[in-house]
Amino acid sequence: MKFVEEYRDPELGKKLLERIHRRSHKPARLMEFCGGHTVAIFKHGIRQLLPGNIEMLSGPGCPVCVTASADLDRAIALADLPDVIVTSFGDMVRVPGSRSSLQQIKAEGADVRIVYSVQDALGIARGNPDKSVIFIGIGFETTAPTIAASVLQAEQEGINNYYVLSLHKVCPPIMKALLDLGEVRLDGIVCPGHVSAIIGSYPYQFIPDDYNIACAISGFEPLDILLAVDMLVEQIESGQPKIEIAYRRGVRPEGNVQAIRLMETVFEPAEANWRGIGTVPSSGLQFRPQYEKFDAGKQFDISPGPALEPKGCICGSILRGVSTPLECKLFRKTCTPENPVGPCMVSAEGSCATYYHYGDSHGR
């Protein structure tokens, strides 16, 4: 538990900012992939401090936000089954689905429990052998290994009432999909921090190679982000895009081999449904056949009905970086953190919640 303060040193931060101002001349449009980055950028006021030629866009890296309505409806339908306990990370419970939310059916009598980690869910399964305990598995490569570990642990302990609805998503394929859509012209990407701690830097190599876009992996402290922006500016100005790591204390180029192995033992790549983007090949994780007995998607019979998007909500185009929350007619009016219409206002890492809490009227 050290090394936070040195990544907040205001003097170093000011030096980095000076260098960015000195070096950056070309117009540069950068996307920070993670919701956690967006929060940090707003919390420290970084957008206000960057030169006018640098534009920062928020990307889709918020696990709650990218969960499609159809998938949320499946989670809600599972919670509605008799003798089922649904366990979920907190923010997920408040996201409105097509017709209800986990929070709403909980109030109507369904057993929905918020957990802080997947270990809590496993504990609930141990303590309630007469119930089926389903964990709603959301998140990127950051959470998938721990959830895979919980499945292996359940198998080892012979826990037969534990299930996971795997809604996991993986980052590099969705980055490729966004770039292929071509809606947003990007010059650089602030690549995920915690995800990269697991997968390393190699999986992003296609971005500089095939798309000629600068990449820097960043942590979540202000200096991490400024260093990443500095690296991106250098790559853009020199016309030599590559993948660099501005988060050396968390990320090695090869990633966390053990965590990757865990993830690959239990899960295999599958297509996944992303809110606002649609179905993208190999961008999700499904159970391998030998672990199917833990797959809530296969073991329970549900028919959640057709999925509907909240009317007027533009979370989809916000997640693609095409729009900002300020362009949404509902923002700050009918859609607030107390009464969220779309997921980006629910999640603490959602762009809309971040703009709402920290941003000024110019989104800075």
Added chain:
Amino acid sequence: MEDKILLAHGSGGKLSHDLIESFLPDLANPILDRLDDSAVFEASGRLAFTTDSYTVNPIFFPGGDIGRLAVCGTVNDLSMSGAGPLYLSLSFIIEEGLPVAELKNILNSIREAADEAGVKIVTGDTKVVNQGTADKLFINTAGVGILPEGVDISASNARPGDIIIVSGNIGDHGIAVLSQREGLEFKVPVPSDCAPLNRLVAEMLTESSNIHCLRDPTRGGLATTLNDFATQSNIGINLEEDKVPVDKAVLAACELLGFDPLYIANEGKLVAVVAPADAERILDRMKQNKYGNRAAIIGDVVNVHPGQVVMKTSLGASRIVDMPVGELLPRIC
């Protein structure tokens, strides 16, 4: 005596009687010892009266337990009006099956905290409920205190030009409790700051009669308290990130979990809004008290952006510090 609390301990019969008798030596004082239906005492002047219920999970945490919390919380609520706390009530709602030894430990903490604050427990109640209908132990305390002549402290009294002081590092309690939650396996070398602040407040009041607002930033943290001041006084608050004292380990835990220390609960801190001419004197006096030795000036009251708290970040940018919404949840990504 049994080693676990049984339903019968709350039935009003022999077991209840024995349990209460076993509490008494810990809490003894002439008002309580009469064991009548009401505590009877003399008081004169303006009284302050407050109540709070304590449902913390887990009931034991680094630096304290639910018993210490139940005394300090109510003592502090009285103190924040400027009152000197005198008497507390104490009610237990116990889940059947609670180990008696744990209850004894909590009673010890209650006695210690009451002695430290110089307050007496003068009336109480014990109920036992079926397993599953409460979470181990809930405690309610109410308290009365007397306001010194001329003291007028309220969240609506802040004026432009006033100085804002916090009594020490923020976020210790929330992070200490969170670190003990099942499933969040991280160890922080930071105990809860849970403490009675009445003596600190009394010392501040002897130093200056120009203390306009006082509040202990419990749930919702410093950000919520400052927003309350800004809204209720209809003034703006400027805060400086660099000046807000936060322990390094709390900062590290916050980075890990994706939390902002401004929103984390405290149980032994206060925020004061004071007249500018007296600020340095009050600050010096606070630093002499063990519960104020890391006190710091963190910002001031302004007559622009009424109702809003605006923070200058370490890097020199500025941002709004908003009210929190809902429960704090660790980041997923």
